[in-house]
Amino acid sequence: MSDKDKLNKVAAYEKAIAEKYGAETVQNPHANWDEDKEKEYLEQQKELYKKTMTNERYQEKIDVNGIKVSKKLFSRDSLQRCPICLSLSKKAADDVCFLKYECCHSCYIHYVEDREERWATGWRPKGNK
Known part of the structure; x- marks a missing residue:
């Protein structure tokens, strides 16, 4: 295929595109x-x-103890009490555990760690610590 044939083919494509989508589609972007x-x-x-x-x-x-928490959700403004042992949240690890397991870090260690499935089904210890 000669150069003239290639140019004619390109011109035919440009013409078909311009007819279908408008003249702006084939003009130089710097023109306007x-x-x-x-x-x-x-x-x-x-x-x-x-x-x-x-x-x-x-x-x-x-990153708090290997758990990624959104900075937006991570707030020390409101002190929460653990529903299991009734202690106040004191550490960043407590906040992370409150977000994920609804208990303090100490209760997480005693009752939840390695027993996440049981905790997820609703099991909670009877009475306070």
């Missing part, structure tokens, strides 16, 4: 681009970057 559009584009990129960074900060994960 100017300084104002460039500035507007750069401003949009900056805004997108700011939003992305803000979103990532809120979705940041904290």
